[in-house]
Amino acid sequence: MARVSPRTSEPAVRERLLETAAELITEEGPAALSTRRLAQEVGTSTMAVYTHFGGLPQLVRAVVSEGFARLAEHLAAVPMTDDPLADLAELGVAYRANAHDNPHLYAVMFGSASLGGYRLTRDELAEGRYTFDMLVAGTQRVMDAGIWKAGDAEAVAGQLWCSLHGFVMLELAGYYDGEPDAEGRVLLPMMANLASALSG
Protein backbone atom coordinates (compact mmCIF):
# COMPACT_ATOMS: atom_id res chain seq x y z
CA MET A 1 0.00 0.00 0.00
CA ALA A 2 1.07 3.57 -0.55
CA ARG A 3 3.27 5.02 2.10
CA VAL A 4 1.32 7.81 3.74
CA SER A 5 4.32 10.03 4.25
CA PRO A 6 7.98 9.05 4.48
CA ARG A 7 8.48 10.91 7.71
CA THR A 8 9.89 13.84 5.82
CA SER A 9 7.22 16.33 4.87
CA GLU A 10 8.49 16.63 1.30
CA PRO A 11 5.75 16.52 -1.29
CA ALA A 12 5.21 13.00 -2.48
CA VAL A 13 6.92 11.99 -5.72
CA ARG A 14 3.57 11.26 -7.29
CA GLU A 15 2.40 14.82 -6.75
CA ARG A 16 5.58 16.30 -8.11
CA LEU A 17 5.42 14.08 -11.18
CA LEU A 18 1.89 15.28 -11.80
CA GLU A 19 2.72 18.94 -11.30
CA THR A 20 5.88 18.83 -13.38
CA ALA A 21 4.15 16.94 -16.18
CA ALA A 22 1.41 19.56 -16.25
CA GLU A 23 4.06 22.28 -16.30
CA LEU A 24 5.92 20.67 -19.17
CA ILE A 25 2.77 20.28 -21.25
CA THR A 26 1.61 23.78 -20.44
CA GLU A 27 4.90 25.55 -21.02
CA GLU A 28 6.60 23.54 -23.75
CA GLY A 29 3.83 21.49 -25.29
CA PRO A 30 3.03 17.80 -25.26
CA ALA A 31 6.17 16.91 -27.16
CA ALA A 32 8.33 18.05 -24.23
CA LEU A 33 6.84 15.43 -21.95
CA SER A 34 8.99 12.30 -21.81
CA THR A 35 9.69 9.87 -19.02
CA ARG A 36 13.38 10.71 -19.01
CA ARG A 37 12.91 14.45 -19.08
CA LEU A 38 10.26 14.22 -16.39
CA ALA A 39 12.39 11.99 -14.19
CA GLN A 40 15.34 14.35 -14.50
CA GLU A 41 13.16 17.34 -13.74
CA VAL A 42 11.70 15.78 -10.63
CA GLY A 43 14.97 14.23 -9.56
CA THR A 44 14.08 10.59 -9.80
CA SER A 45 14.25 7.80 -12.35
CA THR A 46 11.90 6.89 -15.15
CA MET A 47 10.61 3.98 -13.09
CA ALA A 48 8.70 6.37 -10.85
CA VAL A 49 6.31 7.01 -13.72
CA TYR A 50 5.54 3.31 -13.90
CA THR A 51 5.29 2.58 -10.18
CA HIS A 52 2.96 5.53 -9.61
CA PHE A 53 0.92 5.63 -12.80
CA GLY A 54 1.61 2.46 -14.77
CA GLY A 55 2.91 4.30 -17.82
CA LEU A 56 3.04 7.59 -19.61
CA PRO A 57 -0.49 7.44 -21.06
CA GLN A 58 -1.99 6.97 -17.61
CA LEU A 59 0.05 9.89 -16.31
CA VAL A 60 -1.26 12.02 -19.14
CA ARG A 61 -4.77 10.97 -18.22
CA ALA A 62 -4.12 12.13 -14.68
CA VAL A 63 -2.88 15.46 -16.00
CA VAL A 64 -5.98 15.77 -18.16
CA SER A 65 -8.06 15.07 -15.10
CA GLU A 66 -6.38 17.94 -13.32
CA GLY A 67 -6.95 20.11 -16.35
CA PHE A 68 -10.68 19.52 -16.11
CA ALA A 69 -10.51 20.34 -12.41
CA ARG A 70 -8.83 23.65 -13.22
CA LEU A 71 -11.49 24.40 -15.79
CA ALA A 72 -14.21 23.65 -13.26
CA GLU A 73 -12.54 25.99 -10.77
CA HIS A 74 -12.35 28.76 -13.35
CA LEU A 75 -16.03 28.38 -14.10
CA ALA A 76 -17.05 28.07 -10.46
CA ALA A 77 -15.20 31.29 -9.70
CA VAL A 78 -17.58 33.29 -11.87
CA PRO A 79 -19.85 35.23 -9.48
CA MET A 80 -23.59 34.89 -9.95
CA THR A 81 -25.41 38.20 -10.09
CA ASP A 82 -29.04 39.09 -10.62
CA ASP A 83 -28.46 39.18 -14.37
CA PRO A 84 -28.41 35.51 -15.48
CA LEU A 85 -27.72 36.41 -19.09
CA ALA A 86 -24.65 38.46 -18.20
CA ASP A 87 -23.54 35.63 -15.92
CA LEU A 88 -23.76 33.18 -18.79
CA ALA A 89 -21.65 35.47 -20.95
CA GLU A 90 -19.10 35.68 -18.14
CA LEU A 91 -19.09 31.89 -18.04
CA GLY A 92 -18.12 31.89 -21.68
CA VAL A 93 -15.41 34.47 -21.07
CA ALA A 94 -14.03 32.38 -18.20
CA TYR A 95 -14.12 29.27 -20.38
CA ARG A 96 -12.03 30.97 -23.01
CA ALA A 97 -9.70 32.52 -20.43
CA ASN A 98 -8.93 29.11 -18.97
CA ALA A 99 -8.12 27.69 -22.38
CA HIS A 100 -5.89 30.68 -23.06
CA ASP A 101 -4.02 30.26 -19.79
CA ASN A 102 -3.34 26.59 -20.52
CA PRO A 103 -3.55 26.22 -24.28
CA HIS A 104 -1.52 23.02 -24.58
CA LEU A 105 -3.35 21.42 -21.70
CA TYR A 106 -6.70 22.36 -23.21
CA ALA A 107 -5.67 20.86 -26.52
CA VAL A 108 -4.62 17.63 -24.83
CA MET A 109 -7.87 17.53 -22.88
CA PHE A 110 -10.00 17.65 -25.99
CA GLY A 111 -7.57 16.76 -28.74
CA SER A 112 -8.20 13.10 -29.19
CA ALA A 113 -5.34 12.73 -31.59
CA SER A 114 -2.50 14.03 -29.50
CA LEU A 115 -0.01 12.08 -27.46
CA GLY A 116 -0.25 8.66 -29.00
CA GLY A 117 -3.81 9.02 -30.11
CA TYR A 118 -5.61 7.59 -27.14
CA ARG A 119 -9.32 7.94 -26.72
CA LEU A 120 -10.95 9.55 -23.73
CA THR A 121 -12.30 7.10 -21.18
CA ARG A 122 -15.80 7.14 -19.80
CA ASP A 123 -14.51 8.85 -16.66
CA GLU A 124 -12.77 11.60 -18.57
CA LEU A 125 -15.86 12.19 -20.66
CA ALA A 126 -17.78 12.48 -17.41
CA GLU A 127 -15.37 15.14 -16.19
CA GLY A 128 -15.93 17.06 -19.38
CA ARG A 129 -19.66 16.69 -18.92
CA TYR A 130 -19.34 18.29 -15.51
CA THR A 131 -18.10 21.38 -17.28
CA PHE A 132 -21.08 21.07 -19.56
CA ASP A 133 -23.40 20.83 -16.57
CA MET A 134 -22.30 24.28 -15.44
CA LEU A 135 -23.39 25.65 -18.80
CA VAL A 136 -26.70 23.85 -18.44
CA ALA A 137 -27.24 25.38 -15.00
CA GLY A 138 -26.42 28.84 -16.32
CA THR A 139 -28.82 28.33 -19.20
CA GLN A 140 -31.53 27.11 -16.87
CA ARG A 141 -31.17 30.26 -14.78
CA VAL A 142 -31.74 32.40 -17.85
CA MET A 143 -34.83 30.40 -18.73
CA ASP A 144 -36.15 30.51 -15.18
CA ALA A 145 -35.79 34.29 -15.19
CA GLY A 146 -38.00 34.40 -18.27
CA ILE A 147 -35.31 35.98 -20.41
CA TRP A 148 -35.19 32.97 -22.70
CA LYS A 149 -38.31 31.02 -23.48
CA ALA A 150 -38.46 27.84 -21.44
CA GLY A 151 -37.23 24.78 -23.24
CA ASP A 152 -34.60 22.08 -23.32
CA ALA A 153 -31.80 23.73 -21.36
CA GLU A 154 -29.46 20.82 -22.16
CA ALA A 155 -29.93 21.26 -25.88
CA VAL A 156 -29.36 24.99 -25.70
CA ALA A 157 -26.32 24.58 -23.47
CA GLY A 158 -25.03 21.99 -25.90
CA GLN A 159 -25.18 24.51 -28.69
CA LEU A 160 -23.45 27.00 -26.45
CA TRP A 161 -20.70 24.51 -25.71
CA CYS A 162 -20.17 23.70 -29.37
CA SER A 163 -19.78 27.37 -30.21
CA LEU A 164 -17.49 28.04 -27.29
CA HIS A 165 -15.31 24.99 -27.86
CA GLY A 166 -15.16 25.56 -31.59
CA PHE A 167 -14.19 29.19 -31.20
CA VAL A 168 -11.52 28.35 -28.64
CA MET A 169 -10.06 25.58 -30.77
CA LEU A 170 -9.96 27.71 -33.89
CA GLU A 171 -8.38 30.51 -31.92
CA LEU A 172 -5.72 28.18 -30.49
CA ALA A 173 -5.05 26.82 -33.98
CA GLY A 174 -4.13 30.30 -35.13
CA TYR A 175 -7.25 31.61 -36.81
CA TYR A 176 -8.25 34.95 -35.26
CA ASP A 177 -4.55 35.72 -34.95
CA GLY A 178 -5.09 39.02 -36.69
CA GLU A 179 -8.01 39.84 -34.44
CA PRO A 180 -6.86 42.12 -31.61
CA ASP A 181 -10.05 41.83 -29.56
CA ALA A 182 -11.42 38.36 -30.25
CA GLU A 183 -13.35 38.31 -27.01
CA GLY A 184 -15.22 41.54 -27.67
CA ARG A 185 -15.61 41.13 -31.39
CA VAL A 186 -16.24 37.40 -31.77
CA LEU A 187 -16.99 35.60 -28.52
CA LEU A 188 -19.42 38.06 -26.98
CA PRO A 189 -21.34 38.79 -30.21
CA MET A 190 -21.61 35.07 -30.74
CA MET A 191 -23.20 34.54 -27.36
CA ALA A 192 -25.39 37.58 -27.80
CA ASN A 193 -26.62 36.23 -31.09
CA LEU A 194 -27.41 32.87 -29.56
CA ALA A 195 -29.28 34.74 -26.87
CA SER A 196 -31.38 36.72 -29.31
CA ALA A 197 -32.40 33.50 -30.98
CA LEU A 198 -33.96 32.32 -27.77
CA SER A 199 -35.26 35.48 -26.19
CA GLY A 200 -38.91 36.06 -25.61
Added chain:
Amino acid sequence: MARVSPRTSEPAVRERLLETAAELITEEGPAALSTRRLAQEVGTSTMAVYTHFGGLPQLVRAVVSEGFARLAEHLAAVPMTDDPLADLAELGVAYRANAHDNPHLYAVMFGSASLGGYRLTRDELAEGRYTFDMLVAGTQRVMDAGIWKAGDAEAVAGQLWCSLHGFVMLELAGYYDGEPDAEGRVLLPMMANLASALSG
Protein backbone atom coordinates in the same frame (compact mmCIF):
# COMPACT_ATOMS: atom_id res chain seq x y z
CA MET B 1 16.05 19.33 -60.59
CA ALA B 2 13.28 16.81 -60.19
CA ARG B 3 13.28 14.01 -62.67
CA VAL B 4 10.13 14.36 -64.71
CA SER B 5 9.53 10.66 -65.09
CA PRO B 6 12.01 7.80 -64.91
CA ARG B 7 10.86 6.35 -68.20
CA THR B 8 8.64 3.89 -66.38
CA SER B 9 5.15 5.25 -65.87
CA GLU B 10 5.04 4.23 -62.21
CA PRO B 11 3.69 6.92 -59.92
CA ALA B 12 6.45 9.02 -58.49
CA VAL B 13 7.77 8.10 -55.08
CA ARG B 14 6.72 11.46 -53.74
CA GLU B 15 3.09 10.85 -54.66
CA ARG B 16 3.09 7.39 -53.13
CA LEU B 17 4.63 8.67 -49.94
CA LEU B 18 1.91 11.28 -49.69
CA GLU B 19 -0.89 8.84 -50.41
CA THR B 20 0.41 6.17 -48.06
CA ALA B 21 0.99 8.67 -45.28
CA ALA B 22 -2.58 9.91 -45.62
CA GLU B 23 -3.79 6.31 -45.56
CA LEU B 24 -1.81 5.51 -42.43
CA ILE B 25 -3.10 8.57 -40.59
CA THR B 26 -6.65 7.96 -41.75
CA GLU B 27 -6.80 4.26 -41.05
CA GLU B 28 -4.53 3.76 -38.05
CA GLY B 29 -4.12 7.21 -36.58
CA PRO B 30 -1.20 9.62 -36.42
CA ALA B 31 0.82 7.30 -34.19
CA ALA B 32 1.07 4.77 -37.01
CA LEU B 33 2.96 7.19 -39.21
CA SER B 34 6.71 6.71 -38.94
CA THR B 35 9.46 7.10 -41.47
CA ARG B 36 10.42 3.43 -41.28
CA ARG B 37 6.88 2.15 -41.53
CA LEU B 38 6.17 4.50 -44.37
CA ALA B 39 9.33 3.54 -46.23
CA GLN B 40 8.53 -0.14 -45.87
CA GLU B 41 4.96 0.39 -47.02
CA VAL B 42 6.03 2.31 -50.11
CA GLY B 43 9.00 0.07 -50.77
CA THR B 44 11.80 2.54 -50.34
CA SER B 45 14.08 3.78 -47.61
CA THR B 46 13.52 6.38 -44.93
CA MET B 47 15.74 8.76 -46.85
CA ALA B 48 12.98 9.28 -49.41
CA VAL B 49 11.03 11.23 -46.81
CA TYR B 50 13.94 13.62 -46.41
CA THR B 51 14.86 14.01 -50.07
CA HIS B 52 11.26 14.72 -51.05
CA PHE B 53 9.91 16.60 -48.07
CA GLY B 54 12.81 17.51 -45.83
CA GLY B 55 11.46 15.65 -42.83
CA LEU B 56 8.42 14.08 -41.28
CA PRO B 57 6.81 17.33 -40.12
CA GLN B 58 6.90 18.74 -43.62
CA LEU B 59 5.36 15.55 -44.98
CA VAL B 60 2.59 15.84 -42.42
CA ARG B 61 2.03 19.41 -43.55
CA ALA B 62 1.65 18.14 -47.09
CA VAL B 63 -0.88 15.57 -45.90
CA VAL B 64 -2.77 18.27 -44.04
CA SER B 65 -2.79 20.30 -47.20
CA GLU B 66 -4.40 17.39 -49.01
CA GLY B 67 -6.89 17.06 -46.19
CA PHE B 68 -8.01 20.63 -46.72
CA ALA B 69 -8.32 19.89 -50.42
CA ARG B 70 -10.56 16.93 -49.68
CA LEU B 71 -12.68 19.06 -47.41
CA ALA B 72 -13.00 21.69 -50.10
CA GLU B 73 -14.08 19.01 -52.56
CA HIS B 74 -16.71 17.70 -50.18
CA LEU B 75 -18.12 21.18 -49.72
CA ALA B 76 -17.94 22.03 -53.42
CA ALA B 77 -19.88 18.86 -54.20
CA VAL B 78 -22.95 20.16 -52.37
CA PRO B 79 -25.48 21.17 -55.05
CA MET B 80 -26.92 24.66 -54.92
CA THR B 81 -30.69 24.73 -55.15
CA ASP B 82 -33.17 27.58 -55.01
CA ASP B 83 -33.33 27.24 -51.23
CA PRO B 84 -30.18 28.93 -49.91
CA LEU B 85 -31.01 28.12 -46.33
CA ALA B 86 -31.34 24.41 -47.03
CA ASP B 87 -28.12 24.59 -49.03
CA LEU B 88 -26.32 26.08 -46.06
CA ALA B 89 -27.58 23.28 -43.86
CA GLU B 90 -26.36 20.77 -46.41
CA LEU B 91 -22.99 22.50 -46.32
CA GLY B 92 -22.88 21.82 -42.58
CA VAL B 93 -23.89 18.22 -43.10
CA ALA B 94 -21.15 17.79 -45.70
CA TYR B 95 -18.64 19.42 -43.38
CA ARG B 96 -19.45 16.93 -40.65
CA ALA B 97 -19.52 14.00 -43.09
CA ASN B 98 -16.03 14.81 -44.28
CA ALA B 99 -14.72 14.92 -40.74
CA HIS B 100 -16.43 11.61 -40.04
CA ASP B 101 -14.93 9.97 -43.09
CA ASN B 102 -11.41 11.10 -42.11
CA PRO B 103 -11.52 11.63 -38.36
CA HIS B 104 -7.81 11.28 -37.73
CA LEU B 105 -6.95 13.52 -40.64
CA TYR B 106 -9.43 16.14 -39.49
CA ALA B 107 -7.93 16.04 -36.01
CA VAL B 108 -4.45 16.52 -37.42
CA MET B 109 -5.64 19.35 -39.62
CA PHE B 110 -7.02 21.33 -36.71
CA GLY B 111 -5.39 19.69 -33.71
CA SER B 112 -2.48 21.98 -33.11
CA ALA B 113 -1.09 19.69 -30.45
CA SER B 114 -0.76 16.47 -32.39
CA LEU B 115 2.32 15.06 -34.06
CA GLY B 116 5.05 16.97 -32.37
CA GLY B 117 2.98 20.02 -31.58
CA TYR B 118 3.76 22.14 -34.58
CA ARG B 119 1.83 25.27 -35.35
CA LEU B 120 -0.02 25.84 -38.58
CA THR B 121 1.78 28.02 -41.06
CA ARG B 122 0.30 31.03 -42.75
CA ASP B 123 -0.34 28.95 -45.86
CA GLU B 124 -2.19 26.23 -43.98
CA LEU B 125 -4.30 28.82 -42.24
CA ALA B 126 -5.11 30.23 -45.64
CA GLU B 127 -6.26 26.80 -46.82
CA GLY B 128 -8.53 26.59 -43.81
CA ARG B 129 -9.85 30.02 -44.59
CA TYR B 130 -10.78 28.82 -48.05
CA THR B 131 -13.13 26.37 -46.36
CA PHE B 132 -14.42 29.30 -44.36
CA ASP B 133 -14.98 31.31 -47.52
CA MET B 134 -17.44 28.68 -48.74
CA LEU B 135 -19.46 29.20 -45.58
CA VAL B 136 -19.32 32.94 -46.15
CA ALA B 137 -20.62 32.52 -49.71
CA GLY B 138 -23.43 30.28 -48.51
CA THR B 139 -24.34 32.81 -45.85
CA GLN B 140 -24.26 35.63 -48.35
CA ARG B 141 -26.69 33.75 -50.57
CA VAL B 142 -29.14 33.46 -47.69
CA MET B 143 -28.84 37.15 -47.00
CA ASP B 144 -29.20 38.08 -50.66
CA ALA B 145 -32.40 36.04 -50.82
CA GLY B 146 -33.78 38.11 -47.98
CA ILE B 147 -34.18 35.11 -45.68
CA TRP B 148 -31.66 36.52 -43.23
CA LYS B 149 -31.42 40.21 -42.62
CA ALA B 150 -28.50 41.70 -44.49
CA GLY B 151 -25.38 42.15 -42.42
CA ASP B 152 -21.83 41.03 -41.94
CA ALA B 153 -21.80 37.69 -43.72
CA GLU B 154 -18.26 36.99 -42.54
CA ALA B 155 -19.22 37.41 -38.91
CA VAL B 156 -22.25 35.17 -39.25
CA ALA B 157 -20.30 32.54 -41.16
CA GLY B 158 -17.65 32.72 -38.47
CA GLN B 159 -20.23 31.88 -35.86
CA LEU B 160 -21.42 29.07 -38.07
CA TRP B 161 -17.91 27.73 -38.40
CA CYS B 162 -17.30 27.83 -34.66
CA SER B 163 -20.46 25.86 -34.01
CA LEU B 164 -19.73 23.35 -36.74
CA HIS B 165 -16.12 22.86 -35.79
CA GLY B 166 -16.89 22.67 -32.09
CA PHE B 167 -19.62 20.12 -32.61
CA VAL B 168 -17.44 17.99 -34.85
CA MET B 169 -14.51 18.11 -32.43
CA LEU B 170 -16.65 17.21 -29.44
CA GLU B 171 -18.23 14.42 -31.42
CA LEU B 172 -14.84 13.04 -32.46
CA ALA B 173 -13.65 13.26 -28.86
CA GLY B 174 -16.41 10.93 -27.80
CA TYR B 175 -19.16 13.19 -26.53
CA TYR B 176 -22.40 12.46 -28.35
CA ASP B 177 -21.40 8.79 -28.36
CA GLY B 178 -24.74 7.89 -26.83
CA GLU B 179 -26.58 9.95 -29.41
CA PRO B 180 -27.79 7.72 -32.25
CA ASP B 181 -28.79 10.57 -34.56
CA ALA B 182 -26.42 13.41 -33.81
CA GLU B 183 -26.95 14.96 -37.20
CA GLY B 184 -30.70 15.17 -36.91
CA ARG B 185 -30.87 15.92 -33.22
CA VAL B 186 -27.89 18.21 -32.71
CA LEU B 187 -26.32 19.52 -35.89
CA LEU B 188 -29.47 20.46 -37.81
CA PRO B 189 -31.28 22.01 -34.83
CA MET B 190 -28.15 23.97 -34.09
CA MET B 191 -28.08 25.43 -37.58
CA ALA B 192 -31.81 26.00 -37.54
CA ASN B 193 -31.48 27.89 -34.29
CA LEU B 194 -28.72 30.05 -35.69
CA ALA B 195 -30.97 30.70 -38.65
CA SER B 196 -33.90 31.80 -36.54
CA ALA B 197 -31.65 34.27 -34.77
CA LEU B 198 -30.98 36.00 -38.05
CA SER B 199 -34.23 35.65 -39.95
CA GLY B 200 -36.33 38.64 -40.83
Added chain:
DNA sequence: GGAATAGGAATAACACCGTTATGACAAAAT
Protein backbone atom coordinates in the same frame (compact mmCIF):
# COMPACT_ATOMS: atom_id res chain seq x y z
C1' DG C 1 29.18 8.32 -78.15
C1' DG C 2 31.61 9.21 -73.99
C1' DA C 3 32.37 11.94 -69.79
C1' DA C 4 30.84 14.98 -66.25
C1' DT C 5 27.30 15.97 -63.21
C1' DA C 6 23.49 16.03 -60.26
C1' DG C 7 19.85 14.04 -57.80
C1' DG C 8 17.54 9.81 -55.62
C1' DA C 9 18.00 6.17 -52.65
C1' DA C 10 20.33 2.60 -49.53
C1' DT C 11 23.21 1.78 -45.48
C1' DA C 12 24.61 2.65 -41.10
C1' DA C 13 25.17 5.37 -37.25
C1' DC C 14 23.59 8.80 -33.46
C1' DA C 15 20.72 10.29 -29.85
C1' DC C 16 16.44 9.89 -28.10
C1' DC C 17 12.07 7.60 -26.89
C1' DG C 18 8.62 4.19 -23.96
C1' DT C 19 8.88 0.16 -21.66
C1' DT C 20 10.52 -3.82 -18.96
C1' DA C 21 13.38 -6.91 -16.07
C1' DT C 22 16.32 -6.99 -12.41
C1' DG C 23 17.98 -5.92 -8.10
C1' DA C 24 18.97 -2.90 -4.03
C1' DC C 25 17.01 -0.53 -0.26
C1' DA C 26 14.04 1.25 3.30
C1' DA C 27 9.80 1.41 5.61
C1' DA C 28 6.07 -1.04 7.48
C1' DA C 29 3.97 -5.50 9.35
C1' DT C 30 4.36 -9.74 11.74
Added chain:
DNA sequence: ATTTTGTCATAACGGTGTTATTCCTATTCC
Protein backbone atom coordinates in the same frame (compact mmCIF):
# COMPACT_ATOMS: atom_id res chain seq x y z
C1' DA D 1 14.19 -9.67 14.39
C1' DT D 2 12.35 -11.22 10.30
C1' DT D 3 9.37 -11.05 6.59
C1' DT D 4 6.91 -8.42 3.44
C1' DT D 5 5.93 -4.59 0.49
C1' DG D 6 6.35 -0.51 -1.96
C1' DT D 7 9.80 2.53 -4.13
C1' DC D 8 13.47 3.69 -6.95
C1' DA D 9 18.15 3.05 -9.67
C1' DT D 10 20.41 0.58 -13.34
C1' DA D 11 20.60 -1.43 -17.58
C1' DA D 12 18.79 -3.37 -21.49
C1' DC D 13 15.45 -3.98 -25.69
C1' DG D 14 13.20 -2.41 -29.61
C1' DG D 15 11.59 1.53 -31.67
C1' DT D 16 11.75 6.48 -33.24
C1' DG D 17 13.50 10.91 -36.21
C1' DT D 18 17.43 12.46 -38.25
C1' DT D 19 21.99 12.78 -40.51
C1' DA D 20 26.34 11.56 -42.95
C1' DT D 21 28.13 8.79 -46.18
C1' DT D 22 28.15 6.15 -50.15
C1' DC D 23 26.49 4.22 -54.36
C1' DC D 24 23.95 4.30 -58.37
C1' DT D 25 21.54 5.99 -62.25
C1' DA D 26 19.66 9.18 -65.29
C1' DT D 27 20.38 13.43 -67.38
C1' DT D 28 23.30 16.83 -69.49
C1' DC D 29 27.04 18.62 -71.81
C1' DC D 30 30.77 18.38 -75.12
